[in-house]
Amino acid sequence: MMITRARITRPMKITMALAATSLVAAACSSSTSSNSSSPSTSSAGPSGLTVPTANLPVLQKIGKGEGQLNLIAWEGYLQPQWVKPFEQQTGCQVNGKYAGSSDEMVALMKDGGGGQYDMVSSSGDADLRILYAGDAHPVNINLIPSWKQFFPAFQSPPFNTINGVHYGISLQWGPNVLMYNTKDFATAPTSWSVIYNPKYKGQVTVPDNPIQIADAALYLKTSTPSLGITDPYELTQPQFQAAVNLLAQQRPLIEKYWDLASQEIFDFKNGNAIVGAGWPYQVSTLKADKFSIGSVVPAEGATGWADTWMLAAKAPHPNCAYMWMAYISTPKVQAEQAINYGETPDNSQACAYMNQMQAGSCAEYHANAPLSYLASISLWKTPLATCDNGKTDCVPYSEWVSAWNTEVK
Amino acid sequence: MEPKALRVGLRIWVVLVLAFLFIPIILIVLYSFNRSNIESWPIPSFSWHWYNVAFHDPQVRSAFLLSIRVALYATVLAVLLGSAVAFALYKYKFFGSEAISFLLVLPLALPGIITGIALNSFFSFTGIQLGTITIVIGHTTFCIVVVFNNVIARLRRTSGSLAEASSDLGARGWQTLRFVTLPLSATALVSGALLAFALSFDEVIVTVFTAGAQNTLPLWIFGAIRLGQQLPEVNAVVSIVILLTIIPVVLAARLAGAGAVTRSARGVPVGEAGS
């Protein structure tokens, strides 16, 4: 039973035409772009930028918990041994989403966390990007009693406190260590040169992260002083190119750039890699599995990270978020996390608890180390075009990303 | 008939292919008994530990339940929408019908990451918050074509005169649908629904982009893979899922008869050669 074409096609054609025009109209006329939650900002950097959310009112009192808490965290930051007691005490069920790099965290936090996420455990190089995009919310530090116990360097650090306004609380910090298989290295390597040594072709692993260029720069700072590198995150074009070239030379030595912490764990365990750069989390997981892993901060120093639990601008569960901040900053929990992960707590009172839980751990993880130790670690920060010394010829992060993707990998 | 040598050769080939398909599955089950939480060969020691952990893990339970819910909603929607298109198109060839079937195939034919980021941009563009609803929308979109192809292949096999006869006997449209058309296409609907459910349940790429803070089972598995400390638990969970699905799959295959299920399988439109 065939129907003449005209009858069928006419209503169809009208519908299609209507749909098409409405689509185009919607696309052209929509006045807000998908994630411009901040007024237009210059790309020069923090000088001249304001934090769009600086004047939002802070919570005055922690109210009743909302029953849920959505957190973006590094792998290993939400272990059951401290999350479960928190859930029992406060009734806030924790949903964790893992992110393996600062870039991922910035991406997930766009649009103020999208109304989905409450907090993110971001490192220094992500914090400013999150802040200036207007994705963080001011925090009332008076509601976090343990804050007073923090080391002064971490109470109001420049990566989470701008003009006296806090946007989160500092969490813990640590180095990116040189990991090695103790069966292949009788004594601990003393220099980062080992991961650039062609002798270990196919057995080296480093993170798949553009910030790794800073690690190369840090090594060049000592090995090639003529380059004049002082800050591995503020590189002039020639310094930047030298670091990129070093990494391009390193490429044949690497079988796999690890994207996920578990990949590095798997690779060391199975002998795919015997030396490389990693986080203390991988080291402690392998040690717990009784694997022959060792780690060291070599003579040239190391890059590192200082993490903050930052509050999302559109956090759907602010009361639970504050309860979490208050909980995670207490000395005992700080000690637990520090030992489990292998990092250094920001709470000065954690040391005693650490030694109770594991003898000697306070010294091992530098919980009471002098400031000189902190100074030897180059903490992650976002490379900007404006260098700290006032000049504007430093290479910005977007070029780090494209160089990493096209020249190194 | 085929020569004997060919038949023997084919049998060997089939066995090899089956081995290829199943060795990784066997490994999944094997490693679920691995006591150590880092996977390596050979397995150091065996235990039921991870099954125990999986059963008591509230995250696994909520992820599993969310996956089931999403798959159910997506399947129901896909059945309704897909069969609607099939009923509309099977008799009438008009200018738009080819375009429509082309359109329906797009979500499956285009890589999942594109569907995922397109929907993600769309949701943030229109201000729809990511959540269960957006996951269901994403899954339904690519499940529709699976049902559609199943049903229309089946309907094209039935004679149109049956529906006409029903109307001649005085049935209203709805009664024809209920008493004639639906029973004829029942097996196609069931097998289409089963495949749509399977696609949605194991979907990971589109879900990564359309989910908010909640986890479906594949998302939970991905998180566990990132963490690297509970991989055998993942294997335990997957082994349980495989076990749970053997029965429905066997039942469906028997019920529909391998012929009907395959013809509608995977929602891929196949040329009607010689029929």
Add this chain to the structure above:
Amino acid sequence: MTATAVSAPGGQARRDGMWTRVSAVLWRRPWARATILLTPPLAWFVLIYLASLVVLLITAFWQINPFTTNIERIWSFGNFTTIFTSSAYRGIILRTVGMAAAVTVVDATVAFPFAYFMARIASPRTRTGLFVAILLPLWASYLAKIYSWLVMFTHDGILDWSLGKIGLSQIHLIYTNWAVFAVFCYLWLPFMIIPVYAALERIPPSQIEASQDLGGRTWRTTREILLPLALPGIVAGSIFTFSLTLGDYITPLLVGGTSAQFMGNVIYSNIGIANNVPFAAAMACIPVIIMAAYLLGARSLGAFEAI
């Protein structure tokens, strides 16, 4: 239309009511019925799916603020020029398309004899069993299956161990493109077997017999009768092996090494990490164009004949 003396199935007396009239109208005007049936699904597709693809396409012409990574609506071809002028990205595109083609060819070759056996030689019970056997791996988590291959391919893993047992030297396949290739072939094989089987099953045995009666030997019969008739099924299956490989980023991420840069990885790392949605969108246009061309070609080869 007034009711006639005939009663409807089920013995209900036909009421001359509104529903009957509506039903009759719809019967007489099939296009009205078609429109009612088509409107919800088409509305879904056009307003949600097509709209989102169009939004994505538009985004490809915009840029982002490098510091805050917010999208700025500055229209330009910049993203596209970056992709096509960079040898790295061109290489990535070629590598991805090459991999997709290789996987398709291998899967089709492996699937054909298997499907032939299932369709023409196996007894009905065996056929059902084989069919269950193909469907079952689809229910095992995609991620868990990839991880199994990791364990097989790793240094001193199962593959190396087996090779050692039979006296061969170890081949370290892990983190190579061979590993990625093997895993892709594995993952998409059921999606190729099923349509090829469906096509082969449809061929009447009489055609094969006729060919043999006319003197055709096995290979000739296969080449000139079976393959052409099964071609729509092969092409249909290839749509999936091709597109699934084209956009996959998880397999290269987990199993691939330093040279495992594929289009899916670039798209994903730009969206999920660098938050450069416009660039990711520009990169995403390429698989869209490739698949659109592939689909048009598939249509002409008859993969859509049923519609």
